[in-house]
Amino acid sequence: MTIRTADLFSIANSGIRSSNTLLRTTGHNISNVNTEGFVRERTNFVSQLTGGVGQGTTERVINQFAQNQLRRDTTRLGEAEAFFQRISQLDNILASEANSISGSLSRFFSALQTSIDEPGNVAARELVLGQAGSNLERMSSLSAYMNQTETDLNQELGNITTEANDLIKNISELNTQIRDVQSNNRNEEPGVLKNERDMAIQQLAEIVSIETRQQDDGTTLVNLTAGQSLVLEAGVFNVFQVSGDPDITRKSLQLQSSNTPALINVAETELGGKMGGLFSFRDEVLAPAQRELGQLALGFADAMNEQNRLGMDYDGQLGVDIFNLPSVQALNYADNSSANLAINGRIQEGQAENLTTSDYKITIDAVTAGAPDTVDITVELLNADGTPSLDTDGNPITYSDTGLEATPGSWVPILDGLELEFPDGATYAAGDEFLLQPTRYTASQVNLDIVRGEDLAFASPIKAQGDIDNLGGAQVVSTSVTNTTVDNTFADSGASGFNGSGGIHGPGAAPGGGVGAPAEIVFTASDSYQVLDSAGTVITEVTNAPDLKNLLAQGESIGAGPAWPGAFSALDNYPGYDISLEGVPKAGDSFSISFNTNGVDDNRNGLELAGLQDVNTIRRNVSTGFSDQNGATFHGAYADTVSSVGEKAATADIEFKAAQAMEQQSSDWFQSVSGVSLDEEASNLIRFQQAYAASARVLGTAQTLFDTILGAVR
Template sequence: MTLIRTSDLLSIAASGINAHNNMLRTTGNNIANVNTEGFVRERTTYVAQLTGGVGRGTTERILNTFAQNQLRRDTTTLSEAQSFYDKISQLDNMLASEANSISGSLSRFFASMQTAIDEPGNLASRDLVLGEANSLMERMSSLSKYMRQMEKDVNQELTSVTQEANDLIKTISALNTQIRYVESASTQQEAGVLRNERDLAIQKLSEIVAIETRNLDDGSTMVHLKNGEALVMEAGVFNLFQISGDPDAQRQRLTLVASNAPVTLGVDETEMGGKMGGLFSFRDEVLGPKQRELGQLALAFADAMNEQNELGMDYDGQLGAKLFELPEFQSLGYQDNSAPNLAMNGRVEENQAENLTTSDYRVTVNAVNAGPPATLDVTVELLNSDGSPTLGTNGNPIVYTYAGANALSTGAGNWSSIGDGLEVEFPSGAYAVDDRFLLQPTRNAASQIDLDVLRGEDLAFASPIKAEGNINNLGSATVVSTAVTNTHVDNAAPFDPDTSAFDGTGGLQGPGAAPGGGVGAPTQIRFTAADTFEVLDSAGTVITTVAGATDLRNLIEQAKGTPGWPAAFSSPPLDDYPGYDVSLEGVPKAGDTFSIGYNTDGVDDNRNGLELAGLQDVNTVRRDASKPFSDQNATTFHGAYADTVSSVGEKSATAGIELKAAKAMQQQSNDWFQSVSGVSLDEEAANLIRFQQAYAASARILSTAQTLFDTILSAAR
């Protein structure tokens, strides 16, 4: 069938002029917006009219959805890698700097200690030890404060990017509404400018968080997080991010709040991606753990030095005192506690810092038991720095329960152990079931430890015990070592469980002063045979007899295992009495005696100083919270710090590699997207010439039609 064209030459020419004029306009718009951010080049297409001429045209953006989505994903990956690397490289540079190295300070401290114990009577050398100790504490404090400031900066940055994300979510939702309105009024034209603005907002949002999009038939675009939670929904509904901290206001948590209902949705921060995900990853996977590792190291060091110094005798002949003052920690109460002013305090148990972990501790009240004093049944949960449970070797969360006879006492001054070298106090009066508290003992501890002595004389380099054989002994046995394990002074009943035999005035407890009152502390060993010896007090009274001794090491420890050892000296009630021991070497003869006494005037003695200096090689810092402290599950002070530095360095190097890969991927996807949707000036210039010529040709047709019309009119005259 032959189609009959009914359009005249004039209308055909006019439609061509209009069509090519629009094409020129579109090309000009593309050229004008070549540097406009987010602009997607447009194309105007026409269809021929059935009756002749150009039909209705459509202007639309040239867009490859797959390239656009890939660019968004690669942008998210790059932004996450960049924000993570920027932060971890700062921390890595700080830890790797020799000027800030705790390892160097530790080495200088122990070197000064070694110099001082070589000449324990030299006061200048003793003062140098205190100077290096103060420098070490300042270095730890400085690094801890730097990490705390980084934590504040990260939280502020999270608050800022959260607000930026919320603004973009609102913008996307509003633009969706405008696009639906505009395009519903003209089905032949896209709202190109609005779509560009919306896609640019989505692109910027993909820099902050990882998102997925879904295009609807009405022109709007829905936006979701990778885990499926919606950010932009239909009908102008959207969800906004909310930053809050419970119970720790300094540690921001992320939630979603619906715009059309009072509903709060949980968000997995580790799956956020983008800049926000990079910041969360740095805070939770690097900064938080390293803060706690530094605090654990500082507490373990200070407590170990305190413990060993207390087992010695100082320059003035007094029992050693603590060198460092360890802090008490105030817990954080949760917002839903029964009262806002409820408190729980924590501290390190004396001489138990080796058991510390890097975990936080959440204490939940399960029952309140009437007193006095009132007691609490509680559950103690170990948490990682990101709030997730610390897992045991069986893969289950580590939880301690205290109830019944093991319930924790309330009241100021009543401290109760909760394990891992920690004890807590509940000073408030009215606790209720489900009250919860978060204890973070190692988070900022490195900046809270103070040097507690000012005089070099307070360094207890000498041992408070001296043992020697009688000059008239006939055997070959000699004293090879003494050991001091407890110097706690308590001279009045009821005696503390940790009481020692030291009376605090330069002597040992005699009969009547020692626990039990019958006999005094061991001050003499007398052999009645090569394998039998008696333990006597200062009055010459036999405390007990040891027969069948197989060796001469730890003679008092052997005496503790005999039936004659006083029950008042045993455990219970006392844990470590008398707190010292002596070991011999050789073969004693009957009648040989060895005296044990306070080391009066032992200024040149350095036995305890050697123990202090030797602490740098002792495994004192616990590694794994899932296993009890042991020599295998611990490391030295240097080892602990080296683990921290190497871990950050390794993560920083890996982050640098990932950043380079992310940049390459993002550049590749951007090139792909721009090859389709970007404006090419060469292509647009060619189109400009082509459309201009078509426009001129259409105008020529119009001119020809006018000439023909004039000719017909002339002929009719």
């Protein structure tokens, strides 16, 4: 049996004191009902063995599970919102008809078709150039928008990084204050400080995905969900640093401790929150779209250039490039032997169909000084997010080559239609690394290279026709031109049979100095023929020809007595033209082949230019080489980009709305436990007021009894 030794006065006094404390706590809750981040408080008392109310303890009313769930859902909402806001803007731009590259391509090819229907109309040719310039302007405008989006994104990442660092520092400082206050007052929780700290943690959770751990001293440690520590014990904390190597515009994250210079790399894919959403948009949407647009611009320009070079223009000259394609300087890594080293890259003429959207990391393996200097290299293909590009077996795609000439002005081909210039010779050092991004910004760097509509090469530079005295039924079906490179010295292995002076090589001017370029086909039977030069000298003779297609190619492969000249075959593609017939020729029938002098009204090459609209010329997948199956048309490639962004935007919209619902649900759960209910507090206020009044009555009774006793004594 407990014996209470406290007097009635002490019991009443403790009751008044406790009721006053309860009223103070209730009043504090009511006054902070609209204070952001406030967690309602509760004061608990225990009774004393000797009688009356003992020491009270004031603490916050909080459900740790509800709080952690709210933080997780806040992180998810921050990530989904940041991603959706950015991608929806890009999706609207790409889907807009006013900005559609597909529309500008259609207008260009429509103008081209109109012009080749009347190849002698100079005004129609000028309209083609106008539409070509408009198409480039549309690509450049869209590229500029993406580039500005990237700049804005980097600015926002910088601002968010600063905000996150301020929050991390604030949390650490609040932890120190909480530890000090709580150690000096065990009976009252420092609620104001903890509310401020928890609100800072909540704001940090909106920026990055975090996990927390409560300590016995009242402090809270904070880690990234990926494991790296942000707020540690004893006031130590890590802050984010934003950097980019070698690409200073592609920001990456590191952590640096407040008490050591050590740096810790952070994987952007595991960040979550606003910061993770921005990185995801950059790596999954913006960067691929930039490169796909650049690939389209280069593929379109190179294909048009290649075909125009195979034609003859309004002035009777061999065709030239319509567009100027840029060269790109590779980025120099910070750890290279010198910051002034450079490697330049560009697309080989006619090879843009092999180009991918990958970036190319070039490593110098060895350097050999000499005449000329040479380098050995390894090339790694990287996706837009910096991860390795993989082949069909899931292995990183790499390329190695040795003995590449390293002199200014010397371009050496590598893979994917690229060629490199190593202008610094023996200055390179083994281990130097460079990052080449051939498609990232090039959509805005392609320009028109001609200013006259007359320079559009709509005509074919070759014409072929049967002799008027032919007795057979064979007719010229087509001529084909595959090479118009002019080099009468044949130092260039790509030289063609065109002499650049409005003709083809005659005897003595062709490779080998003997017979001239093919200029006539004379049949000796319906399936046999001779190939002659312009002087009538037999170059080769074909017997038992399987068909009448590509007669010159057959002459090279099966011609005999004499055989096709070895000097011709030693070149890559000589003479660069061919002829096909259909029907049945008779012995003695002849067909002449000559330069298409005065062929102003010819539109054969123009038809080939217009036909590029329907040809697969843009490589789709880096894992396999270019082919018709792994290729897309200009319209198809742009449609793929628009479709990809549109699908991701639709998914982002759904995820954003789901994240909003989840965050609202967890917020309601947290508020139901830790939020202030005015109804509940009003009820408590009445109850505590009554308890205070009752204790006061007890105190009054004690006073009366005391006075009665004193009176009796007197």
